[in-house]
Amino acid sequence: xxxxxxxxxxxxxxxxxxxxxxxxxxxxLLAGGQSLIATLNMRLSTPSLLIxxxxxxxxxxxxxxxxxxxxxxxxxxxAAERSETIAQHAPLIARAMPHIGHVAIRNRGTxxxxxxxxDPAAELPxxxxxxxxxxxxTGPKGKRTIKADDFFKGLxxxxxxxxxxxxxxxxxxxxxxxxxxxxxxxxxxxxxAIVGLAASARTTGKGLSDVRLxxxxxxxxxxxxxxxxxxxxxxxxxxxxxxxxxxPNDDVQVTGxxxxxxxxxxxxxxAKQLMEARP
Amino acid sequence: xxxxxxDISLTVNGERLNAHxxxxxxxxxxxxxxxxxxxxxxxxxxxxxGACTVRVNGAIVRGCLxxxxxxxxxxxxxxxxxxxxxxxxxxxxxxERRNAxxxxxxxxxxxxxxxxxxxxxxVPGREEIREHISGNYxxxxxxxxxxDAVEAVAQARARTQMKK
Numbered sequence: 001x002x003x004x005x006x007x008x009x010x011x012x013x014x015x016x017x018x019x020x021x022x023x024x025x026x027x028x029l030l031a032g033g034q035s036l037i038a039t040l041n042m043r044l045s046t047p048s049l050l051i052x053x054x055x056x057x058x059x060x061x062x063x064x065x066x067x068x069x070x071x072x073x074x075x076x077x078x079a080a081e082r083s084e085t086i087a088q089h090a091p092l093i094a095r096a097m098p099h100i101g102h103v104a105i106r107n108r109g110t111x112x113x114x115x116x117x118x119d120p121a122a123e124l125p126x127x128x129x130x131x132x133x134x135x136x137x138t139g140p141k142g143k144r145t146i147k148a149d150d151f152f153k154g155l156x157x158x159x160x161x162x163x164x165x166x167x168x169x170x171x172x173x174x175x176x177x178x179x180x181x182x183x184x185x186x187x188x189x190x191x192x193a194i195v196g197l198a199a200s201a202r203t204t205g206k207g208l209s210d211v212r213l214x215x216x217x218x219x220x221x222x223x224x225x226x227x228x229x230x231x232x233x234x235x236x237x238x239x240x241x242x243x244x245x246x247x248p249n250d251d252v253q254v255t256g257x258x259x260x261x262x263x264x265x266x267x268x269x270x271a272k273q274l275m276e277a278r279p
Numbered sequence: 280x281x282x283x284x285x286d287i288s289l290t291v292n293g294e295r296l297n298a299h300x301x302x303x304x305x306x307x308x309x310x311x312x313x314x315x316x317x318x319x320x321x322x323x324x325x326x327x328x329g330a331c332t333v334r335v336n337g338a339i340v341r342g343c344l345x346x347x348x349x350x351x352x353x354x355x356x357x358x359x360x361x362x363x364x365x366x367x368x369x370x371x372x373x374x375e376r377r378n379a380x381x382x383x384x385x386x387x388x389x390x391x392x393x394x395x396x397x398x399x400x401x402v403p404g405r406e407e408i409r410e411h412i413s414g415n416y417x418x419x420x421x422x423x424x425x426x427d428a429v430e431a432v433a434q435a436r437a438r439t440q441m442k443k
Contacts, residue, residue: 001304002324008285008302008348030349037305037344038325050302052349078338102414103395105326107338108345189413 003040007049014059014138014165017051021163022140024049029165031074031113034105053165060110064089064173071169073112077101080111089173092131092180092200096123099182102190115151116166118158118221121192123184125152126222129214130180130198133171139164152221177202181273183266184216187253193217195248195259197266201274207235208274213267218248218259228267237271287351291316292360300347307331307342309350310357318358318387322416329415332388333357339395358387367394369435373428381419389415393429400440402433 011017021027027049030036039045053059059074062085069090071080080086081097100106100114100123114124115135128135128148135146140163151159160166174180184196196216201208211229216222227243241264248259284299291314300309305324310316310333322330324343331342334356361367367390373379380386389412396403396411403411408429409422417425 001301001308003303003305005283005301005303007283008346030346033346033349034326034341034344037346040303041305041324041343050346054349098410101326102329103411104329104332104339104341104392104414105344108340189410 002043003037004043004046006040006047008052009049010052010055013056014053014167017053017056017165018138018140018163020049020051021165024051025162027051029053029116031116032076032109033113034101034109035113035117035119059112059167062086067173068170069173071111071171073110073116073166073168075111077106077109077111077114078103081106090131090171091174091178092127092182092198093124093171095180095182096127096198099123099184099186099190099193099196105190111169112166115169116158116160118152118156119192120155120219120221121194121196121217122222123193123196123198123216126196126198126214126216127182128169128171129222129224130200130212131171132200132212133169135159135166136168136170137161137164138167143167145170149224155220157221175202177204179203179208179274179276181270183269183273185262185266194253195262195266197263197270198222199270199274201232208233211274213270215246215263215266218246218263225263225267232271232274235275237268240271241267285348287348289350289352290354292356292363298347302346302348304347305343306333306335306340306345306347306350306355309347310342310355313347316357316359318362320384320387322384327414327416328385329388329392329412330385332391332415334361334391334395339391358391361391361394369432370394370397370428373432374425377424377428377431379420379424379428380417385415385417385419389417389425393425397429397433397436402430402437405430408433 028047030050030052060072063070064085087094133148179201181199184193198214201211211232213225228240231240231243248256250256288297320330322328326341326344333342
């Protein structure tokens with residue numbers, strides 16, 4: 001047994017989870033556990049209490065209503081991967097899904113967990129930024145909504161407070177003029193990316209508008225490359241690559257310079273996806 | 280807090296049982312240490328290697344990334360159960376015939392993972408097989424023989440299906 005001892009409680013409602021978080025300052029929420037239990041095993045995390053939210057009904061599910069796709073925070077990656085609604089109305093998330101971990105990981109891991117954990121090399125935070133999505137959190141004062149652009153604050157740091165439970169993810173449903181692109185480079189399929197890019201745009205017939213490029217694996221959080229977004233509207237891919245305002249650090253796999261180069265390679269691939277006619 | 284246990288009741292390889300477990304005990308440690316089902320192996324213990332892959336409620340999971348207390352009410356199947364039922368007998372034979380294992384440490388997790396792919400039906404391509412086992416490390420074979428074995432079983436099962 002590798003984890004340090006902790007107590008365990010199954011929350012029956014979001015309100016109960018919020019209350020428990022208030023009573024136990026170093027408690028952690030257990031959703032899919034695919035990152036948390038690994039950190040427990042390595043004793044990087046030693047909470048006194050785990051609050052298991054897996055039994056809370058109504059926290060999972062995927063719905064398309066009023067031009068928005070709403071995904072319950074407890075929805076498993078495997079369910080999103082199989083979802084017709086996601087495939088049709090949130091195609092960027094559908095494209096990202098197969099890159100997240102492996103089958104056995106996707107069977108347990110949740111979309112909310114991945115977003116709340118905010119790993120800088122994870123796919124979903126970048127997808128949310130690219131889609132201009134929003135997050136719903138429930139805390140002691142009730143529900144509130146946070147724009148994706150305001151959610152990711154720093155390395156593994158989000159706008160969630162110590163007593164907040166992430167409850168839902170909302171992204172605008174794709175329209176006829178929506179274009180999305182996704183690419184990532186990893187040493188092994190399913191690993192965290194060396195560099196990745198999630199993108200969305202609208203086609204105007206002649207070119208693109210509303211381009212949003214969200215890179216991951218290049219900084220403390222997923223990052224939008226705003227200068228390149230503006231340049232890509234003009235259709236000049238080379239200029240968009242030159243305008244990449246990223247300064248990735250070296251990591252155990254590659255140097256920052258290599259990451260920067262690879263970001264340009266991915267931008268070229270994704271720009272092509274954005275400019276192609278929708279199948 | 281060490282020694283504090285919770286009661287769970289679950290079905291393991293078809294057998295209903297009750298147990299007291301410490302919350303911090305992972306599923307794979309529970310299977311190995313408490314139930315002596317040592318076919319599920321402990322490798323990296325942080326979800327990377329796949330040696331601990333087991334089935335919970337019909338879906339494959341990492342035994343090291345799930346707590347035993349989370350399996351209250353669940354149905355768990357390990358390589359022992361899959362072997363005894365004969366569900367993976369053809370895969371086991373093919374692995375042996377094609378040298379798809381040397382030390383065998385990854386094999387129980389590998390078999391559980393490829394059975395998850397093959398029970399969907401059809402004959403997956405080699406790329407699809409590789410992708411499906413991308414979360415299972417094998418440090419001996421270089422994977423080629425494993426893909427050969429899985430492909431052969433998929434084709435054989437498809438032929439049997441056609442005859443029916």
